[in-house]
Amino acid sequence: MENLEQLPTRHEEVLKATVHHYVDTIEPVSSKTLVQRFGLAASSATIRSAMGALEQRGYLTQPHTSAGRVPSPQGYRHYVDRLLPPPGCAVQYLEKELTNLSLQWASFDDLLWHLTKRLTDFTGLMSLITKPAGQEPILREIRLVQSRNRLLVMLVDSANHASHLNVRFTYQAAPEIEAIEKWSRQQLSQSSKGVLDWANLPPQLHLSGSILKEAIESHRHAQEKGNAVFHGMSQLISQPEFSNSNEFRPLLELMDTHPTAIIPDKQKKRVWIGSEHPQRALAICSVVQASYKNSDKNVGQVVLVGPMRMAYATAMAAVQSVAKHLERILS
DSSP: OOOOOOOOHHHHHHHHHHHHHHHHOOOOOOHHHHHHHHHHOOOOHHHHHHHHHHHTSSSEOOOOTTSSSSEEEHHHHHHIIIIOOOOTHHHHHHHHHHOOOOOOOOSSHHHHHHHHHHHHHSSSSSSEEEEBSSSSSEEEEEEEEEEEEEEEEEEEEEOOOOHHHHHHEGGGGGGGHHHHHHHHHHHHHHHHTTTOOOGGGOGHHHHHHHHHHHHHHHHHHHHHHHEEEEEHHHHTSSSSSGHHHHHHHHHHHEEEEHHGSSSTTTTOOOOGGGGGSSSSSGEEEEEEEEEOTTTTTEEEEEEEEEEOOOOHHHHHHHHHHHHHHHHHOOO
16 A cells, blocks of 8 residues: 655655665765755754654664664655656666667567666666566366376366476376376366365375476466566675575575566556565565556566665656557557
């Protein structure tokens, strides 16, 4: 939920200056520094009082007792909702570059790769672009055929598209094939979303069920990765906020297995800050997103991921510029 709380004008000036200072320097800021750097029309004591009030209300935080203050996730949210400045002139150069870009690339994949790399170079953040996609087909039928030590799996979806998988099989599971196929058929007939409830898999089908589950999940992950291009993970790792590998590892695992999970479904919000994001792996990040459509009205996404300490105006303008450019090309 966006923060709609009204703050006094001076408090908003102090919050805005604190955000700008921290984004630029990665250092806590004192009231004296804010007055000197941003020319705030008040004494250091007055600004210090305003910073204390902002801290009490959760907009600023103090990393150490003797340190200055830095923005909190709540402070960043208020900044994005109410205090965001216009993007800098550098975005105009990006837009001009995009305007001169045509379908000179060998494929659409090449174009997306170029755009993700350009987004990362421009913002210093990790970028991801998904291809336009309509409603995801629903799994309707599973057919299984054993061939020696291999299992041939045919997946049929609601669009009557069949995918054929060839997975390693074990002879011990051979007696279960007919039963696991029957169980999957019953599951799909009871699910409007084409979901198999693996938690209710009968114990006697555990061996064949584990093989089938792994095959289906690997297939879906491969499809997903083929529909998304991302760049800049090394840029993300180099940020000071992500020096703790234990905190950052969940995001690495998410990008390896389910990269499009950084895009929340059915959300109108375009900026997620910290724990606002439904994926816990992104609780230490901010995500900025813009969507685009092709001529068939299928939707793709342009996304930037970085620390909460980011230049939000530039990031938002950048994803919007790339999304508009892709929509022009594909319309």
